[in-house]
Amino acid sequence: MSEEKKGFFRRFREGLKKSTRGFTSAVGGVFSRGKLDEDSLNAIEEALFGADFGVETAEEVMEAIRKEYRKNRDLRGKEAAEIGARVLEGILEGAEGNFVPGTNHPSVIALVGVNGSGKTTTSAKIAWRFKETGSTVLVGACDTFRAAANEQLKVWSDRLDIEIIGSHQGADPAAVAFDSFAAAQKRNKDLLVLDTAGRLHTKSNLMEELKKVRRVLGKQREGTPEERWLVVDGSHGTNSIQQARIFHEAFDLTGLVITKLDGTSRGGALVGIYREMNLPIYYVGLGEQPEDLQPFSVKEYCEAIFASGEE
Numbered sequence: 119m120s121e122e123k124k125g126f127f128r129r130f131r132e133g134l135k136k137s138t139r140g141f142t143s144a145v146g147g148v149f150s151r152g153k154l155d156e157d158s159l160n161a162i163e164e165a166l167f168g169a170d171f172g173v174e175t176a177e178e179v180m181e182a183i184r185k186e187y188r189k190n191r192d193l194r195g196k197e198a199a200e201i202g203a204r205v206l207e208g209i210l211e212g213a214e215g216n217f218v219p220g221t222n223h224p225s226v227i228a229l230v231g232v233n234g235s236g237k238t239t240t241s242a243k244i245a246w247r248f249k250e251t252g253s254t255v256l257v258g259a260c261d262t263f264r265a266a267a268n269e270q271l272k273v274w275s276d277r278l279d280i281e282i283i284g285s286h287q288g289a290d291p292a293a294v295a296f297d298s299f300a301a302a303q304k305r306n307k308d309l310l311v312l313d314t315a316g317r318l319h320t321k322s323n324l325m326e327e328l329k330k331v332r333r334v335l336g337k338q339r340e341g342t343p344e345e346r347w348l349v350v351d352g353s354h355g356t357n358s359i360q361q362a363r364i365f366h367e368a369f370d371l372t373g374l375v376i377t378k379l380d381g382t383s384r385g386g387a388l389v390g391i392y393r394e395m396n397l398p399i400y401y402v403g404l405g406e407q408p409e410d411l412q413p414f415s416v417k418e419y420c421e422a423i424f425a426s427g428e429e
């Protein structure tokens with residue numbers, strides 16, 4: 119395995135460790151112990167329900183483990199963990215998003231989500247990631263509600279050498295989106311990332327505002343923005359599902375980014391969100407540094423979740 123790939127796996131595991139700690143400590147390391155018994159099976163079941171996977175997922179995983187246990191009373195914790203990881207991988211089949219900027223200069227990703235979910239930082243992190251791999255990128259500061267969002271982007275832009283189209287508080291987000299797209303086209307950028315607001319000043323509805331952003335961009339180039347990703351705070355657990363539905367209805371989402379998986383014991387919620395939305399997860403946030411935003415890996419996620427408390 120290449121050094122770079124090893125680094126990626128390590129980061130994914132490290133970031134998810136806190137997310138999985140609640141899960142693994144609840145099963146008391148039962149997966150790393152020897153043969154299973156009824157008590158340890160109950161402990162696994164309890165932990166599965168506590169990790170916010172959702173009832174359906176918890177039941178499916180448990181059913182597979184119990185089925186194997188009925189056939190083989192010598193089943194070991196490690197084998198049960200492998201069964202769990204496999205079932206989860208099956209459930210998450212198709213969840214891995216893979217984004218590469220197209221040839222349509224610029225490809226456009228619009229990030230939406232409730233305030234505080236991590237849109238601004240995610241915009242900067244995505245821009246940095248593609249800049250590092252040789253793409254030319256522009257970020258549009260369409261969050262004109264929160265004065266600090268524009269400032270925050272400026273700080274990131276200075277720190278990471280990312281080009282942004284700034285805005286001032288109270289400006290029309292759709293106008294900023296328009297200008298950003300025009301600038302990205304003019305400068306022949308590979309990628310334009312649009313940060314948007316999670317709240318608005320005016321009484322006008324946030325969803326109406328997002329629809330307007332889409333309408334305006336669609337007039338500039340049909341189908342733009344072609345990537346419409348919802349940024350979800352992973353630590354909010356399955357509570358995020360209702361919000362996700364509302365955004366989906368208004369903005370016809372094409373993908374998900376799940377942030378803050380490093381700071382929560384509810385990392386299982388990602389599964390519930392995917393099951394409900396059935397949209398690819400492009401990135402997961404595993405910390406505050408730019409490199410902590412990682413492409414989602416089903417295999418890594420499932421293995422990290424069932425890593426049985428091994429350090």
Ligand SMILES: Nc1nc2c(ncn2[C@@H]2O[C@H](COP(=O)(O)OP(=O)(O)OP(=O)(O)O)[C@@H](O)[C@H]2O)c(=O)[nH]1
Nearest residue numbers: 233234235236237238239316377378403404405406
């Ligand atoms: N630990 C951790 N913190 C994160 C992650 N992603 C974002 N954050 C932090 O979450 C906080 C909110 O992020 P923002 O990017 O400002 O959120 P926002 O969605 O733009 O918020 P609004 O502009 O109010 O809509 C910041 O302090 C980020 O540093 C992550 O993956 N892990």
